[in-house]
Amino acid sequence: MQEKKTRVLIAKPGLDGHDRGAKVVARGLRDAGMEVVYLGLRLTPEQIADAAIQEDVDVVGLDCLSGAHMVLFPRTAQLIRERGGRNILVIGGGIIPRKDIPALKEAGIAEIFGPGTSIDTIVEFINDRLADGANDK
Amino acid sequence: MPDATPSEMTERKKIFRTTVDGNVVKRVYTADDIEGPGQEDTGAPGEYPFTRHIMPNGYRSRLWTMRQYAGFATVEETNQRYRYLYRNGQTGFSVAFHLPTQEGYDSDHPLSAGEVGRCGVAVDSLADMERLWQDIPLAEVSTSMTINATAPVILAMYIAAAEKQGAKRRELRGTVQNDILKEYIARNTYTFAPAASMRLVTDVCAYCARNMPRWNSISISGYHIREAGATAAQEAGFTLANGIAYVKAMMARGMEVDSFAPQFSFFFAAYTNVLEEVAKFRALRRMWARIMKERFGAKDPRSMMLRYHVQTDGFTLTAQQPLNNTVRVALQALAAVLGGCQSLHTNSYDEALALPSEEAVQVALRTQQIIAHESGAADTVDPMGGSYYVEWLTGELEKKAMAYIREVDGMGGALRAIEQGYIQREIAASAYHYQLAVDSGEQVVVGVNEFVNEDDHLPETLEIGPEVEQRQVQKLRELRRERDNDKVSAVLEQVRRVAASDENVMPALIEAVKAYATVGEISAALRDVFGEYREPSIL
Numbered sequence: 001m002q003e004k005k006t007r008v009l010i011a012k013p014g015l016d017g018h019d020r021g022a023k024v025v026a027r028g029l030r031d032a033g034m035e036v037v038y039l040g041l042r043l044t045p046e047q048i049a050d051a052a053i054q055e056d057v058d059v060v061g062l063d064c065l066s067g068a069h070m071v072l073f074p075r076t077a078q079l080i081r082e083r084g085g086r087n088i089l090v091i092g093g094g095i096i097p098r099k100d101i102p103a104l105k106e107a108g109i110a111e112i113f114g115p116g117t118s119i120d121t122i123v124e125f126i127n128d129r130l131a132d133g134a135n136d137k
Numbered sequence: 138m139p140d141a142t143p144s145e146m147t148e149r150k151k152i153f154r155t156t157v158d159g160n161v162v163k164r165v166y167t168a169d170d171i172e173g174p175g176q177e178d179t180g181a182p183g184e185y186p187f188t189r190h191i192m193p194n195g196y197r198s199r200l201w202t203m204r205q206y207a208g209f210a211t212v213e214e215t216n217q218r219y220r221y222l223y224r225n226g227q228t229g230f231s232v233a234f235h236l237p238t239q240e241g242y243d244s245d246h247p248l249s250a251g252e253v254g255r256c257g258v259a260v261d262s263l264a265d266m267e268r269l270w271q272d273i274p275l276a277e278v279s280t281s282m283t284i285n286a287t288a289p290v291i292l293a294m295y296i297a298a299a300e301k302q303g304a305k306r307r308e309l310r311g312t313v314q315n316d317i318l319k320e321y322i323a324r325n326t327y328t329f330a331p332a333a334s335m336r337l338v339t340d341v342c343a344y345c346a347r348n349m350p351r352w353n354s355i356s357i358s359g360y361h362i363r364e365a366g367a368t369a370a371q372e373a374g375f376t377l378a379n380g381i382a383y384v385k386a387m388m389a390r391g392m393e394v395d396s397f398a399p400q401f402s403f404f405f406a407a408y409t410n411v412l413e414e415v416a417k418f419r420a421l422r423r424m425w426a427r428i429m430k431e432r433f434g435a436k437d438p439r440s441m442m443l444r445y446h447v448q449t450d451g452f453t454l455t456a457q458q459p460l461n462n463t464v465r466v467a468l469q470a471l472a473a474v475l476g477g478c479q480s481l482h483t484n485s486y487d488e489a490l491a492l493p494s495e496e497a498v499q500v501a502l503r504t505q506q507i508i509a510h511e512s513g514a515a516d517t518v519d520p521m522g523g524s525y526y527v528e529w530l531t532g533e534l535e536k537k538a539m540a541y542i543r544e545v546d547g548m549g550g551a552l553r554a555i556e557q558g559y560i561q562r563e564i565a566a567s568a569y570h571y572q573l574a575v576d577s578g579e580q581v582v583v584g585v586n587e588f589v590n591e592d593d594h595l596p597e598t599l600e601i602g603p604e605v606e607q608r609q610v611q612k613l614r615e616l617r618r619e620r621d622n623d624k625v626s627a628v629l630e631q632v633r634r635v636a637a638s639d640e641n642v643m644p645a646l647i648e649a650v651k652a653y654a655t656v657g658e659i660s661a662a663l664r665d666v667f668g669e670y671r672e673p674s675i676l
Contacts (some may be wrong), residue, residue, distance in 0.1 A: 016256070019365075024565075040672060044247065067491075095491065095599075097491045098595060115489045118576045
């Protein structure tokens with residue numbers, strides 16, 4: 001059986017323009033063999049959720065360094081679920097205070113990858129989670 | 138004495154570089170490494186090409202301005218922080234505006250949700266600007282404002298607020314960042330398309346040249362280019378390429394170079410490789426002086442002097458073992474001072490975790506004071522000058538940066554190079570190489586990929602609660618109820634008319650803000666004329 005490539009959407013919700021991390025992760029995941037759609041920045045949660053459904057992705061990676069993550073990440077995750085993306089793995093990164101992480105996980109963000117995370121760590125996480133959840137699809 | 142010659146001894150690395158993708162460093166440098174006689178290139182401090190310093194006596198007359206970038210929540214909280222910094226010996230202000238203000242949205246715009254008062258202070262109207270400076274005399278302080286796409290609007294508000302205090306336009310001192318080109322390259326707070334934005338940039342510069350002689354009309358910024366992943370040579374080359382584009386745009390308006398260039402200023406990053414940074418600053422001064430004199434025919438030495446602000450580099454701060462960041466910041470700040478900066482912001486050690494706490498901000502400011510008063514680094518001009526290594530590296534960085542400038546020139550200038558995605562791709566490639574070097578362990582980052590602790594002590598960080606957004610939106614609604622809305626419609630119509638003409642937009646913007654039209658309303662009027670920019674996503 002030919003294995004389907006993992007499809008990932010990387011996007012920056014809100015007004016934050018710091019896109020170094022998002023671009024490096026997008027490129028790293030692509031070099032790890034995934035198909036990556038880099039949607040860019042200054043996006044609403046609605047735009048990201050719509051793109052995630054249309055692009056039929058397995059993973060959505062959100063990035064925010066402005067401090068608006070507590071509003072933008074849960075909202076995006078909720079919209080993705082509501083629009084039929086219940087099985088999409090949502091992960092996040094940026095400047096996220098550690099005390100915010102439990103609430104973000106509660107809201108459906110599977111993991112937060114902060115500064116200093118290696119690309120391999122993210123690749124492994126995605127592969128493990130998708131392998132675990134493979135029966136859901 | 139070891140038997141082996143130095144070249145036979147095994148070294149701990151196959152190749153030594155300044156930083157990832159940076160210069161290869163030899164075992165030792167001698168007089169042979171410095172090309173030609175060298176003396177005329179280096180010159181004396183205060184003399185063309187200003188390699189050693191723009192002033193003959195460096196910091197011996199006056200220290201650099203200690204200018205901490207600050208702004209959060211609403212104007213009430215930020216005003217309180219400014220007064221605290223003022224009392225603690227800070228000598229200049231630097232305003233961080235929240236992202237909606239920077240990108241031309243009011244606090245109640247749907248895209249502002251979650252962003253209000255976070256990356257900076259929420260300023261929607263002149264009412265906020267007035268409150269921001271309560272009890273701080275704008276005639277006496279100097280203020281730097283990090284504002285780009287909406288720079289003309291915010292400068293108009295600052296002028297109006299200062300005049301309400303009784304200050305005169307001509308005596309105001311400060312800087313407006315007003316550097317839109319690097320926003321398309323790196324920082325991404327653009328609003329309008331590049332050509333329209335360039336017109337607004339030059340409107341501000343021309344207005345300042347005529348009306349505000351003590352104001353820096355632009356701060357051409359390498360900082361964000363470096364933060365986005367550029368090497369030291371790329372930061373130097375691409376920043377000066379942007380500077381060239383602004384000079385050409387001003388000359389295309391018919392302005393004589395010496396009438397505006399003395400008000401151009403710059404902004405760079407300082408990384409942890411101290412000597413590479415010192416060399417970069419020296420090379421930058423020399424390059425800009427030559428460009429202004431030889432390429433643009435400047436005659437006023439002030440047009441040739443590269444005056445610049447430095448911020449220690451945010452990207453190098455680690456979330457792991459955050460107290461280590463105080464050491465990184467101290468080294469970076471030392472590099473900035475040894476390099477001869479005019480003003481300096483030192484980052485707080487907790488910035489990879491959250492917005493900085495008051496305690497962390499104080500340590501950052503104290504770091505500058507220790508360098509100023511205890512290290513001795515400020516007591517002689519260009520103390521690294523004459524070091525074989527630093528002189529060699531200064532020359533190497535100049536060569537590499539000039540090669541980038543020639544590349545950009547070949548494409549038809551910075552605007553074209555940005556539109557083609559060349560600069561963005563070069564920087565993204567460097568950022569990726571850096572990540573690969575860290576992931577492979579080739580670049581050691583203490584506490585991250587070596588010398589790792591199981592459990593880090595985490596400091597207290599600053600929190601901005603959701604009530605900040607509610608309060609700001611409430612204030613905005615009251616303003617819209619209480620002001621003269623017919624007047625607002627009229628001034629906005631005037632903004633549209635002027636934007637569509639060749640007239641300078643500044644006088645119309647000053648009238649608009651005085652009528653309490655908001656940043657979002659004025660930006661919407663400008664969008665009506667200029668359209669809105671969306672970036673092609675370049676990986």
